[in-house]
Amino acid sequence: MKYVDEFRNSDVAAAMLCEIAKLAAALDKPVNIMEVCGSHTMAIARHGIREALPANINLISGPGCPVCVTEAGYIDAAVELGKQGVVPATFGDMLNVPGSKSSLAKFRAEGGRVEICYSPDSAVELAEKAPNTQIVFLAVGFETTVGPAVSVIDSSINKNLGNLSILTAFKQIMPALEALSSDPEIRIDSFLCPAHVSAIIGADAYKPFAEKYRIPCVIAGFEPLDILYGIIGILKQIQAGTATVENQYSRVVKAEGNVRARSFINTYLETADAWWRGIGIIPQSGLSLRQEFENYDAAVRFDVKIQRGDQDKRCQCGNVLKGKIRPDQCGMFANVCTPENPVGPCMVSSEGTCAAYFKYGRVIG
Amino acid sequence: MCLAVPMKIIEINENRTGIAESGGVSRKVNLKLLDDCAVGDYVIIHAGFAIEKLNEEQAAKSVALFDELVQVMSGTQVQSR
Ligand code: SF4
Numbered sequence: 001m002k003y004v005d006e007f008r009n010s011d012v013a014a015a016m017l018c019e020i021a022k023l024a025a026a027l028d029k030p031v032n033i034m035e036v037c038g039s040h041t042m043a044i045a046r047h048g049i050r051e052a053l054p055a056n057i058n059l060i061s062g063p064g065c066p067v068c069v070t071e072a073g074y075i076d077a078a079v080e081l082g083k084q085g086v087v088p089a090t091f092g093d094m095l096n097v098p099g100s101k102s103s104l105a106k107f108r109a110e111g112g113r114v115e116i117c118y119s120p121d122s123a124v125e126l127a128e129k130a131p132n133t134q135i136v137f138l139a140v141g142f143e144t145t146v147g148p149a150v151s152v153i154d155s156s157i158n159k160n161l162g163n164l165s166i167l168t169a170f171k172q173i174m175p176a177l178e179a180l181s182s183d184p185e186i187r188i189d190s191f192l193c194p195a196h197v198s199a200i201i202g203a204d205a206y207k208p209f210a211e212k213y214r215i216p217c218v219i220a221g222f223e224p225l226d227i228l229y230g231i232i233g234i235l236k237q238i239q240a241g242t243a244t245v246e247n248q249y250s251r252v253v254k255a256e257g258n259v260r261a262r263s264f265i266n267t268y269l270e271t272a273d274a275w276w277r278g279i280g281i282i283p284q285s286g287l288s289l290r291q292e293f294e295n296y297d298a299a300v301r302f303d304v305k306i307q308r309g310d311q312d313k314r315c316q317c318g319n320v321l322k323g324k325i326r327p328d329q330c331g332m333f334a335n336v337c338t339p340e341n342p343v344g345p346c347m348v349s350s351e352g353t354c355a356a357y358f359k360y361g362r363v364i365g
Numbered sequence: 366m367c368l369a370v371p372m373k374i375i376e377i378n379e380n381r382t383g384i385a386e387s388g389g390v391s392r393k394v395n396l397k398l399l400d401d402c403a404v405g406d407y408v409i410i411h412a413g414f415a416i417e418k419l420n421e422e423q424a425a426k427s428v429a430l431f432d433e434l435v436q437v438m439s440g441t442q443v444q445s446r
Pocket of ligand 1: 314316331333343345354
């Protein structure tokens with residue numbers, strides 16, 4: 001496949017690993033690199049990159065899987081809407097996210113109706129076909145997904161659909177990076193920045209952050225060579241003592257990002273505080289509908305509150321998401337908690353850190 | 366959710382939708398979030414929406430950079446032998 005195979009060449013990978021070994025040998029202390037994005041986590045696990053790296057280079061998975069940071073209370077609200085006869089429409093990986101008591105999969109097994117969408121446009125089609133059914137699109141995700149999800153509102157307005165709304169739990173990546181970098185218990189030396197979130201926010205968005213926290217930020221694509229080259233870039237910066245933003249995914253990410261997508265998002269949404277499962281409230285890290293569009297907010301339309309939910313106290317997803325522990329250091333990993341029977345959200349989505357560790361090898365480090 | 370392989374636009378229809386193809390698989394794509402695009406462009410698709418165009422010149426630059434690295438590395442290996 002064009003623009004895929006060139007970035008998976010094993011000879012180049014071998015050369016890159018040699019270069020990484022050389023750079024690593026010159027380090028005076030171990031380096032912690034956080035890959036923020038769930039798709040990076042999955043690619044790293046699938047290609048065995050973590051195991052191929054020298055022992056003094058630690059790849060730590062971050063909080064960038066939208067499913068994993070979705071609050072139990074949000075799932076409770078979605079199930080509550082379902083019980084009221086409103087039809088939740090959602091990406092498939094939301095089904096098994098545990099709420100306080102139930103999940104959308106359980107609600108469905110009990111006879112409730114939940115529609116799975118490949119694209120938010122499927123929710124629009126559903127609403128057009130069934131004008132007497134209220135459809136709610138479960139709008140979760142980072143900047144990459146926000147545009148497509150908000151398009152549901154845009155279509156709802158343009159097509160004058162009275163039966164389509166969204167339940168929002170959007171997240172923004174920069175405030176999360178700030179929160180992680182200000183936490184004294186976490187030591188991250190560098191960020192491997194997400195590929196497609198960066199396509200929206202732009203490489204320049206990381207500049208003030210990299211300067212303020214003196215942390216090298218390297219934007220890399222999702223293919224194995226992208227990731228290895230990203231690690232080389234990071235190690236070179238650490239060696240040189242610099243902390244700049246390096247855009248290695250320039251085939252997709254522009255300095256200014258996707259301006260059109262951002263202005264589309266800004267038309268409908270404004271920054272708000274957001275609750276991150278296992279982490280807590282991160283100020284200004286979410287996006288909610290502007291007041292003039294509150295009719296399209298399912299929480300307002302159907303008077304449902306998204307409250308703090310309960311979750312299994314034994315689940316350590318919060319610590320996993322912050323990179324404080326590895327999944328295999330959680331006592332429930334792979335025995336009580338499995339992808340078939342997830343206790344916490346990190347085990348649900350294929351992009352979840354616990355699920356990636358489970359699927360692609362458990363003996364790590 | 367974010368699985369994104371670049372796909373080639375093979376058809377553009379009215380109301381900013383189109384068809385994209387990769388490895389023999391074609392898929393409907395919403396082009397609302399792009400300023401402009403043409404048949405033959407490669408795009409990154411996320412949740413059914415093209416979120417950005419792929420810059421073919423920049424892709425070639427990355428590949429050239431990788432080749433250079435392989436040459437440098439094989440050079441150092443020869444020297445150290
Ligand atoms: S293994 Fe399961 S219970 Fe443990 S942190 Fe991961 S998701 Fe939570």
